[in-house]
Amino acid sequence: MLFEQVNNKVVRAHVTAQSPVLARRGAMLGYSGAVAFRPVRGQGGGVGGFVGAAMSGESNPMMASEGDGAVLYGYKGLYVTVIDLDGSYPLTCEADRLLAHDANLQTSVQFVGSGGVRAAVRGAMTGQGLFTTLVHGRGPVALLSHGGAFPLQVTGQWPVGVDPQAYVGHTGNLSLDLKAKVGFRDLTGRGSGEAFTLQVTGQGTVYVQASEQKF
Amino acid sequence: MITLTADKRVLVAEINNDSLRAAQGSMVAFEGSVEFVGAKMGGGDGFRAALKRRVAGESLDLMEARGTGRVFFAEDALDVTVLDVGGSRLTLESDHILAVTPGLRLDVQFAGLRGMTSGQGLATTTVDGQGQIAVKSDGPIFGLEASPGQDVVVDPDAYVGSYGNLQMSMVSGVSWKSLVGEGTGEPFSLRFTGHGLVYVQSAER
Amino acid sequence: MAGPSVFTAQSLPDGDNVNPYVYSIGLAGEWFISKGAMLAYYGNIRFEAVSRYASVRDFVAAQFASPVYVQDWVVAEGQGKLVIGDRGFDLNAYDLDDGNLTIKASNLLAFDTRLALKQSIVPGFVVLIGTGRFIASSNGPVIFVEPPFRADPEALLGWADCPSPAVHHDAAWMAASFAGALQGALGRTSGEEKQYDFTGTGTVLMQSSEIARADPAVLRLIEDQTRLLTDAQAGSLGQQLMARVQQR
Incomplete structure (x- = not known):
């Protein structure tokens, strides 16, 4: 399975009988060859997989691209970052960041509220719900970001913080904890504007976008 | 540091x-x-x-x-x-x-x-x-040098800043007004004269 | 340390990109310019509405053969360097040699007055014909593909040297949508349901899809077409449009 980065906003996927692609609905820009598209409800468990998406709130309309051909994927001019998963760790991201992925990868929905109240607050804060998506297996994933995503290596040597609005996703053995800093200045409106920070600890890579805008 | x-x-x-x-x-x-x-x-x-x-x-x-x-x-x-x-x-x-x-x-x-x-x-x-x-x-900025006899004219929405000894004036002739779309953009442009640098961004809005 | 690039009237490119998002036209005569595309200029340049330019040089204004788009364009006339941009989108120059190219109207920024512009049969697109240069924007760099190819209309930038596309409806997608009762979830038709189908030889130009910019010409096009309706049909359309506005 191959995702070819055509430019910073578009990827080309070579779809074959062995490797269909799951993508966000509306993200197909064009295609050549004999490719058929089929709406898939929710995500999880590969092609035809179904997780109670409506129940989890992490419902992102997806579709399967099957057959033999080359498909261009992109979405509303947003930047696209391709991450090749080697199977050692899953990728964690919000479902609406997923542009496309190898359908052989498994996705599952995780309730981040289980990490405690703080983690739950994080979902509420970023407006991304209390659920997050895990992508497991070996293969390519294309993620959407506003302005492009850059990887930040976390080694444990330094404390690392990320603005919750700018967080795109992460891989590795990391834990994220929302740190609230509400002081007098923040309440009076003369604060730093950085009242909440995701504190990242462990070892891995966190992806950050060049914007605090959600799309 | x-x-x-x-x-x-x-x-x-x-x-x-x-x-x-x-x-x-x-x-x-x-x-x-x-x-x-x-x-x-x-x-x-x-x-x-x-x-x-x-x-x-x-x-x-x-x-x-x-x-x-x-x-x-x-x-x-x-x-x-x-x-x-x-x-x-x-x-x-x-x-x-x-x-x-x-x-x-x-x-x-x-x-x-x-x-x-x-x-x-x-x-x-x-x-x-x-x-x-x-x-x-919005898009990378670039500098346009102004010198005597070489004025720089800029769309106000594309103007970022300037450096040096420059005078700025507004130009709002019929010519400029015809360039502005319906209900968008500014009905005038900025003319810089003197010696200096005008910074312009790559988008007009 | 590396600061921004700096140019003078002389060093500014003469008919080339300043950076991927900005183009500099070396003006010596006349060019058609889309309103709002100008970022800056050096020299002695005048701008005149295309319709008014007809009284100056009729044969130049006549090259712009589209009443629907003419209000959104001006003629730039004079000597100097004219710097243009569009929302920070990528800009490309295209040279036509006795050829024709169809391009999305809202992405066309400027063209040399040797070229003629006409409305395409496909709504929202225009055709440039002749020999000369034009400048167009794209959301991300342009992707060139060859037919056979099916394109999401929202991501289609243009095409050259191939027949106009036919509309392809994906029957399987529509059936699956009905079967899965996904109409509500889909909300509106997506690129997977309806595509433009290109066949034959030629080149298709693609860009990343975008939230369409309100194109004033589209309103004029549709207004013009409502003349085809009977009074009863026009009344029914009016009610539908009112309902749509009230739902918002």
């Missing part, structure tokens, strides 16, 4: 036991022990600057990043450029300021006629001293 490096749409600031002023809420990530606090009165430029901004209806909300580490700043996927300041005075539209090193002073200058119709406030920000300023813009 502070080093600013622009990487397309991200500003990377290496801060070594120092403090950097930056646009409020513009931090996207950091490594190390860095603290973010609201900047003092007038964005750190004192009461007089604060009062002038209030009168001018101009807002410049800055915070301070203090400590030691590496901070990544970005806003709305805008492009970032680092300008060296020293010698001549730099004039900037306030909403293009992303970060300012400690050696620089920001003040407000009333721009008169131009400001009244541009919708960018009555005033513009002046930058004096020695240091670096990170500028955010």
Whole structure:
């Protein structure tokens, strides 16, 4: 399975009988060859997989691209970052960041509220719900970001913080904890504007976008 | 000690036991022990600057990043450029300021006629001293040199700032008005004469 | 340390990109320019509405053969360097040699007056014909592909040297949508349901999809077509449009 980065906003996927692609609905820009598209409800468990998406709130309309051909994927001019998963760790991201992925990868929905109240607050804060998506297996994933995503290596040597609005996703053995800093200045409106920070600890890579805008 | 490096749409600031002023809420990530606090009165430029901004209806909300580490700043996927300041005075539209090193002073200058119709406030920000300023813009900025006999004419929405000994005037002839689309854009352009540099961004809105 | 690029009237490119998002036209005569595309200029340049330019040089204004789009364009006339941009999108120059190219109207920024412009049969697109240069924007760099190819209309930038596309409805997608009762979830038709189908030889130009910019010409096009309706049909359309506005 191959995702070819055509430019910073578009990827080309070579779809074959062995490797269909799951993508966000509306993200197909064009295609050549004999490719058929089929709406898939929710995500999880590969092609035809179904997780109670409506129940989890992490419902992102997806579709399967099957057959033999080359498909261009992109979405509303947003930047696209391709991450090749080697199977050692899953990728964690919000479902609406997923542009496309190898359908052989498994996705599952995780309730981040289980990490405690703080983690739950994080979902509420970023407006991304209390659920997050895990992508497991070996293969390519294309993620959407506003302005492009850059990887930040976390080694444990330094404390690392990320603005919750700018967080795109992460891989590795990391834990994220929302740190609230509400002081007098923040309440009076003369604060730093950085009242909440995701504190990242462990070892891995966190992806950050060049914007605090959600799309 | 502070080093600013622009990487397309991200500003990377290496801060070594120092403090950097930056646009409020513009931090996207950091490594190390860095603290973010609201900047003092007038964005750190004192009461007089604060009062002038209030009168001018101009807002410049800055915070301070203090400590030691590496901070990544970005806003709305805008492009970032680092300008060296020293010698001549730099004039900037306030909403293009992303970060300012400690050696620089920001003040407000009333721009008169131009400001009244541009919708960018009555005033513009002046930058004096020695240091670096990170500028955010829609697409990369580029400089156009003005010299006697070579005036630069700029769309107000594409104008970012200027450097040197320049006079600015508004041009609003029939010719310019015909160029402005229905209900969009400014009904005038800016003409710069003298010796200096005009910074322009890659988008008109 | 590397600051921004700096140019003078002389060093500014003469008919080339300043950066991927900005283009500099070396003006010596006349060009058609889309309103709002100008960022800056050096020299002695005048701008005149295309319709008014007819009284100056009729044969130049006549090259712009589209009443629907004419209000959004001006003629730039004079000597100097004219710098243009569009929302920070990528800009490209295209040279036609006795050829024709169809391009999305809202992405066309400027063209040399030797070229003629006509409305395409496909709504929202225009055709440039002749020999000369034009400048167009794209959301991300342009992707060139060859037919056979099916394109999402929202991501289609243009095409050259191939027949106009036919509309392809994906029957399987529509059936699956009905079967899965996904109509509500889909909300509106997506690119997977309806595509433009290109066949034959030629080149298709693609860009990343975008939230369409309100194109004033589209309103004029549709207004013009309502003349085809009977009074009863026009009344019914009016009610539907009112309902749509009230739902918002």
